[in-house]
Amino acid sequence: MTTERAGHVPFPIVLLGAGGSTRMGGADKLLELVDGLPLLRRQADMALSVAGAGVFVALTPAPHPRHDALVGCDAVRVEVPDASEGMNASLRRAFAALPADAPAAMLLLGDQPDIRARDLVRLATAVNAGGDTRIWRAATETGAPGHPIVFHAELFEEIMQLKGDEGAKSLVKSNAHRVELIQIPGDRARRDLDTPEAWAAWRAENPDR
Template sequence: MPSPSERPATMHRTAGVILAAGASRRLGRPKQLLPYGHGVLLDAVLATARDCGFDQTVLALGGAAGEVQRAVDTTGCEIVLNPDFGEGCSSSIAAGITALHPDTVAAVLLLGDQPGVRAVTVRALLERLFSGGERTGRGAPGIAVCRYDDGVGHPLAFTRRMLPELGSLHGDKAVWKLLEQRAGDVVELPVPGPIPLDVDTEEDYRRVLAGLEGAL
């Protein structure tokens, strides 16, 4: 039988929200479609999401949405288009949350340009979220984050009571401000190693590819 860290918490309806609506301005080409492994960057993220055991997977698209839908297998995803993608990541979070099933108990934010996140980490993060109150002696937490060797990073998980506040954020870094404001509601999952790389520049992309080659 798989351990709790190897399977989703089956008594809770969970959702993954994949944030892949960026315009890739710094890169100059759609980063979702950068070659990676046997497909493209977003293919790898979607493969991870399918492995997580979510009851629902929402994919937020904006910049290059048409190209992405033509090139990427989005089977199993509910696609939401974010016309305000230029206003930052929070607009994609809001778009994704509006598509969640009303019985969703927890949602996990995944970055569409961060292929190094593993499904086992996401499953363990949800387990940490659901059991956090028991372990800390406090009430049930509203947020679970990954604590890597070099800091806190994605994926991030939120319980249903936090979703309205999460969906009302504005700006590109607002989710981090929410974590600061709600520090008492946050539990951490220790994850060995550095924060998985995401892609904003050509140098980021070269580093992500180097990491993939090193893992083979």
């Protein structure tokens, strides 16, 4: 994989890797090979290539093949024993593990192989912690909101109180007046691969990856 050091992300990156791949028919979407690596490792390495304040990966407890995929990786592993609850269990555990002085944190999904390091940098560059905005969200070329998302530290306590499997949707909705959309090329802000059909279509479009 080509490392892109076009700039740095000056706050922690949280990578979600504890989901159950329930729509994959028994396969693990985060262990699918992309750029010669398990997708989870590819995402972690990409984040590390521009991370200035660490990468924190939410994971189901070891032993698990996803841990094996991260052997030799410098990312911090955050185990999520209650991962079966849904995404918010991962958010609570991961954000609780962040440094106390982190001014913000970026949330990166594990199943978006089209996201590039330069997209993370573009999003981070837009962050102005001194303004009124508290959420900076990647969007498609046409303005449809997606991921990654950066949350101001002011919202961390609320994130650590979230329940269920809705992710931070309720938090984003209640702070809609403080959200800034940052466009990145194509539709990659919204393209996640969580079914065999989605993977087949993506591989047909990306035979070299």
